[in-house]
Amino acid sequence: MQVSTRSISLRTLILASSIAVFPVSSFAQSPAVPEISKEIPKGPISGTTLPKAYVRDMARIAYLWGWPMVNMHNRQMVFSKVPENGLGDGILPVGPIGRVTMLTDYIKPEERGVATPNQDVVYGFGIFALEKEPIVFQVPDFGDRFWVYQLGNQRTDTIGGMGKLYGSKPGFYMIVGPEWKGDVPSGISGVFRSPTNLAYIIPRAFLDDTKEDRAAIQPLISQIMTYPLSEFDGKMKTKDWSKIPVLADPAGGKAGAGGETQWVKPELFFEELPLILKEVPPQPGEEALYAWFGSLLEAASKNPEVAATLKETAIETEKELMKQIHSYSYAGVPVGNDWVAPMNGAEFGTDYFSRAAAAKANIFVNPRRESAYFGQEYDSQKKRLNGEHAYTVTFPKGQLPPVDGFWSLTLYDAEHFFAPNEINRFSLGTKNKDLVYGEDGSLTIYVQHGKPAGDKAANWLPAPKGDFELFIRAYSPKAEIMDNSWSPPPVLKAK
Template sequence: MTTIHREFSRYRSGFGLACLALIAGCASAPDGVAPKSNGWMKDEVADSYVFGYPLVLMDVSREAATGSGPGQAAPNTLRHAQSLPPVGASSPPEPNLDTLASSGWLDLSREPVLVTLPDTHGRYMDARALDMWTNVVWSTGAAQAGDHVSGPKAQTIAFVPVGWKGTLPARVKRVEVTTRYVWFLARIQTHGGGDLAAVRRLQRGLQVTPLSAWDDRGAHGKGSAHGGEPAGATQSGDPVAPGTPSAQVAALDANGFFNRLALALEDNPPVPDDAHALKILGDIGVHPGDPAQLPSGAKDAAVVKAGLADGRARAAAPPSNLLAGNGWLWVGDDAGNYGPDYTLRAYAAYTSPGLATSRDEVRARVSKDSDGHALNGANRYTIHFTAKQLPPVRGFWSITAYTADGALDADAPVRVAFGDRSGARRNRDGSLDVHVSAERPRGGANWVPAPHGDFRLVMRLYAPKPQATDGSWQPPAIERQ
């Protein structure tokens, strides 16, 4: 795992060299005036961008999703997707065709907020809660074990501000959170079509209730502590796309980004182990709760701008500790619990907003075939799983094709996520051949419909087994036919 020391090793080295240069300058400069160097600044800005990117992205996402406008919902209110995304959908990036999502932002500033999950009666559902640094503070996967996972039983979880001393209702699980806001996300497996009605019934059983609206019998009270809406209120319609805020963050200049970071830090402090990262932010004029005071001289401003560009590039670049096999890339055991690995945390936020822990989901991507060429719908491909290479899951798995920018193909005749729950036909030896092409193959079995242009594949493993995240299993290569 990358550590905080590795994260900032470059800036430290640069700073040390800058100090040596400064000392040398003092000895040789006329009248004792030493030329100043700002070479350290670019690395500090880049490092600080990588450190703060997840918080800024989450804060922008929260602001976009909460309110009374179209596609928004009040804090402590869930919004439910009612149907699978249509052909051509691009928001959020890589739309999920396996599940319907319910999403909401919890505000813990006044009191604990309770979330109730229904008994799914065997239907697969995973739910998770992320703090504002994209760490998963609770999930259904953490409580599930064994070789097979179906769905959780009825339960209530109380998300509590750290240090809160009050009393919770009986049989409620307490989860302390250090940030003011929490992003709650639940996904219920569906086959589409007539099956959607059953999922919607389960969605109605998902409830969010501030503690003050919870009565003595464990039922929901008459009013919410926020805005006068009914406790546990829900709204229909797709949640605001988490991909949209990423474009807003990318458009921020240095002042816009670091101002946003400074304000968000006030309500959502990092953990004590991040003290060194806060010191670096202070070096460039960023302090929690105060407007950023970045170096503003002409030369310094150019260095800050270069550092920002470097930080953006680093957040988007696959880090060296991703798991990799046959062109596929995915986050391993550190998913959802990043510690001081700021580079991995930023990359996960950039590519997979709301990424679950390794016990909940693996999301592997590939965009090139076994020869290193870009996947393109003009070709036909085969993915050959041996009998011992099938995706190791306790839940289920699927493969979906997207355009190069993460959209469902607008020209596709169908929208299909192929997997073990969609009639996969194995060979006599137990192996499995998956066909990827723009046109339906002869027989039409085991087919992943692909866009006609360049595309990428995403393999989702729901409730993966340990070998999917410890590096002992690898997906097969994509072979061009």
């Protein structure tokens, strides 16, 4: 059958007319496009049967993620048993919760409570439980002396800067917990809020390696104190830190031997992780991660096989992954001549690997703007540093670490602690007033086991017989360090 052209045209006109007269208002009544939900999606379903491979892989992630926070939790538990300010084993500054304890000189080489210590400053340490009460801390007038107070939370992130580089003034300051809503008393110059109730303070005050400066610093450190807000009266309190008692090491550590005190016991980790999930609020975006770990812990509470796998995996992960990242090679990024530098110390955010690597190798790192660090385990030929050989580190004229504070080159044994030597020297740098410079203005440091002859002895950094590491600190680094245009010189094996 044929259809005429006229019929098609007529039908087209009728259709066009019907469309043209369709009410415009009808389009406004069509369904609205729904908004994308911003609610957190539902987490894992309770009661799901979990295969062992899944439990094992998730446990590894949870162990890496939670290791620094379990570490801090256990330090707080240990300090909660300390009855008064004192020196653990005559070495480590320890005190009750809420009370800082100060040393009066460089930390002793036998210290094993914190890996990678330095001998450039007078240290202090205090740990807080802010759910009980805010803490007041005092700042004396340090004059021209370089100083910095490290303020950190349970994640080992900074909660604010205090020190010479910040232009901080003498006076009284306060640290409060995440939920505190009280009034700030008159006389408090500044308030720092911690996102976790566990917080800590580590005062550092630079000390020249001279008898005169050791005497000059004592009146200053006597004013470094912390105490609950209820004890604040607006008057500067003092304490003679040279007269505090010697206490047993509350952590049961072994001074002068081996590695760091074992603050994280892998066989207990997954028994402690539920406490961490309650103590440490999730960062934005971590809610799903918390639900994921929570589902693993719930399964373990109902299934002994899951619980056994968690424990087994924690022990394996400590022996494998955590042992490996104890190396400085993983605590940062390469910056030239095989030196490695952390870029986000104490500001890790969601960089869980870097947080764990720092916690294992050097837990109380400062933010980089306060102190830049450079770690080294190899010579220029990429051979492991070892006391069987002699090495030199030469800073050309004008190429010392560029700082507004101070710098040092420190030697550690393979466990990141000071290596005993005949002259009791563990670092060289700004604190030393007798360094010998070359005729061209360069500074060469001699790193070797045996004492060098002549003037070289003044620049000698004694090495142990076995493997060792080198570590540069640059406090209040200048722009050349911050923008990575400066890097340390190579470590050359002597011919």
